[in-house]
Amino acid sequence: QVKLVESGGGPVQAGGSLRLSCETSGDFNFRYYMGWFRQAAGKEREFVGTIRWGDGRTYYADSINGRFTIWRDDVQKTLFLRMTSLKPEDTAVYYCAAASYYLGEYWYHSSYDYWGQGAQVTVSS
DSSP states (O other): OOEEEEEOOEEEETTOOEEEEEEEESSOOOOSEEEEEEEOTTSOOEEEEEEETTTOOEEEOGGGTTOEEEEEETTTTEEEEEEOSOOGGGOEEEEEEEESSOOSOTTOGGGOOEEOOOEEEEEEO
């Protein structure tokens, strides 16, 4: 059984930083994309960023504007999201997601077939 488990969320002041982790377990040897989405209260889930597992290329939403960084640890089978210069509008539940094969463009949440339970990030002004 494949599982994705996020950790590292919590409260932070505007301008601060957080690092989210997504640990993977189970029989999950192939990943096409692994990335992060977020969903603020009352809003739709939106793409944050992703890494293409084969070559490590990363893609980010325009709204991130260079503030976030995604990387992976192949040994620990963990995906990371480093968030800096956080703003109150970054407040959301952050979800780790994985695409075991190509299901569509990376910015669509329907292109990912495995999801974590989410980690709350709250940025106060």
